[in-house]
Amino acid sequence: MQITVFAFAHTRDQLGFGEKVLTCEAQDTPRAILRRLAPRFDPGKTVRVAVDREYADWDQPIGSASELALIPPVSGG
Amino acid sequence: MQITVFAFAHTRDQLGFGEKVLTCEAQDTPRAILRRLAPRFDPGKTVRVAVDREYADWDQPIGSASELALIPPVSGG
Amino acid sequence: MKKQIEFTRAPIVVPPQPGKLREIGACVEFHGIVRKMENGRVIPALFYEAYEAMARSQLERIADELNAAHPCDELCLIHRLGPVPTGEASMYLRVLSRHRQEAFDFAAAFVTRLKADAPIWKTPAPASQCTAP
Amino acid sequence: MKKQIEFTRAPIVVPPQPGKLREIGACVEFHGIVRKMENGRVIPALFYEAYEAMARSQLERIADELNAAHPCDELCLIHRLGPVPTGEASMYLRVLSRHRQEAFDFAAAFVTRLKADAPIWKTPAPASQCTAP
Numbered sequence: 001m002q003i004t005v006f007a008f009a010h011t012r013d014q015l016g017f018g019e020k021v022l023t024c025e026a027q028d029t030p031r032a033i034l035r036r037l038a039p040r041f042d043p044g045k046t047v048r049v050a051v052d053r054e055y056a057d058w059d060q061p062i063g064s065a066s067e068l069a070l071i072p073p074v075s076g077g
Numbered sequence: 078m079q080i081t082v083f084a085f086a087h088t089r090d091q092l093g094f095g096e097k098v099l100t101c102e103a104q105d106t107p108r109a110i111l112r113r114l115a116p117r118f119d120p121g122k123t124v125r126v127a128v129d130r131e132y133a134d135w136d137q138p139i140g141s142a143s144e145l146a147l148i149p150p151v152s153g154g
Numbered sequence: 155m156k157k158q159i160e161f162t163r164a165p166i167v168v169p170p171q172p173g174k175l176r177e178i179g180a181c182v183e184f185h186g187i188v189r190k191m192e193n194g195r196v197i198p199a200l201f202y203e204a205y206e207a208m209a210r211s212q213l214e215r216i217a218d219e220l221n222a223a224h225p226c227d228e229l230c231l232i233h234r235l236g237p238v239p240t241g242e243a244s245m246y247l248r249v250l251s252r253h254r255q256e257a258f259d260f261a262a263a264f265v266t267r268l269k270a271d272a273p274i275w276k277t278p279a280p281a282s283q284c285t286a287p
Numbered sequence: 288m289k290k291q292i293e294f295t296r297a298p299i300v301v302p303p304q305p306g307k308l309r310e311i312g313a314c315v316e317f318h319g320i321v322r323k324m325e326n327g328r329v330i331p332a333l334f335y336e337a338y339e340a341m342a343r344s345q346l347e348r349i350a351d352e353l354n355a356a357h358p359c360d361e362l363c364l365i366h367r368l369g370p371v372p373t374g375e376a377s378m379y380l381r382v383l384s385r386h387r388q389e390a391f392d393f394a395a396a397f398v399t400r401l402k403a404d405a406p407i408w409k410t411p412a413p414a415s416q417c418t419a420p
Binding site for chain 3: 083085086127130131132146148149151152153154
């Protein structure tokens with residue numbers, strides 16, 4: 001299966017892409033996917049992850065999700 | 078000295094005037110002035126009095142004030 | 155704090171925003187609108203009257219007091235008098251501040267204080283003006 | 288509750304009020320404005336970006352949650368993306384309700400929740416879009 005990984009704001013700058021399509025398995029976790037994509041990138045405690053447009057757990061398998069997004073600290077408004 | 082007495086909203090309807098000029102003394106209280114003006118009118122607990130555009134005490138002498146107003150429950154906004 | 159307090163017998167026209175704002179980060183506005191149902195019955199309009207001079211001084215004092223607790227930069231209040239048809243605004247308030255929370259808190263508290271203490275009255279129909287008892 | 292949530296790359300134009308309002312008694316509006324000083328330094332503009340699809344669904348859910356606590360009738364949100372010059376609004380919010388307190392509480396809480404959870408970001412200068420590391 002395929003998943004689209006989005007990176008926004010400074011995570012986009014750090015990762016060097018804003019969007020990338022990746023092959024993965026249902027049991028993959030966001031953390032594992034990110035590690036495969038950018039082995040040296042550490043989301044730390046401030047970067048959240050969204051799976052199919054919902055905030056999710058870094059260690060919860062993605063299941064049938066088709067979108068994964070890195071959400072650095074937000075600052076809208 | 079003279080004082081102008083204003084009545085608003087339902088106090089105007091009850092008293093039958095919106096504005097009346099009256100001769101009075103510095104030691105007169107709003108309550109005494111009102112009693113002279115309308116012996117049967119009872120402000121009760123809900124009608125406030127303003128002296129020179131400030132909420133005042135019904136039993137405090139008016140001093141050199143030139144305006145007295147009956148303030149029934151307000152409902153602006 | 156800059157204060158502009160007005161009473162009008164015409165429909166409220168929102169004044170233009172002060173051009174480029176220095177350090178203003180928040181603008182909170184409030185329209186109080188006459189509802190069709192007032193105390194359970196349908197009304198075509200409300201009639202507002204005020205002891206204008208006192209209302210103005212009361213509202214200026216209320217603004218100063220609230221400004222101490224919720225520092226804001228600018229207040230504009232327009233309150234309508236006379237008949238106000240259903241669906242039209244009886245009052246308009248605009249509060250400008252550096253940060254949003256102050257403007258929200260100021261605006262909400264200002265309306266509450268206005269309703270409690272400003273000598274302004276509404277009646278469902280035009281009040282009789284000076285009829286003998 | 289009727290919800291209208293929009294993102295725009297053009298200056299925000301406040302949409303006209305819905306004509307004669309049924310039982311609406313309060314209209315609370317908020318403009319968030321870009322200040323000249325951001326974190327102690329003068330800036331000419333902020334640059335906003337969003338994960339639009341997620342922001343929209345997050346904001347709709349936030350609205351539904353707040354509506355349970357502060358029942359309101361209508362919400363209109365316009366959030367700007369791209370560069371927003373100093374002195375211009377980066378967001379506009381309008382909340383309509385029967386009684387004012389609900390609209391004030393809803394509006395203030397909605398902005399707080401938006402700032403905490405909506406995937407929207409601002410940077411002082413245009414962020415690089417897709418440069419290699």
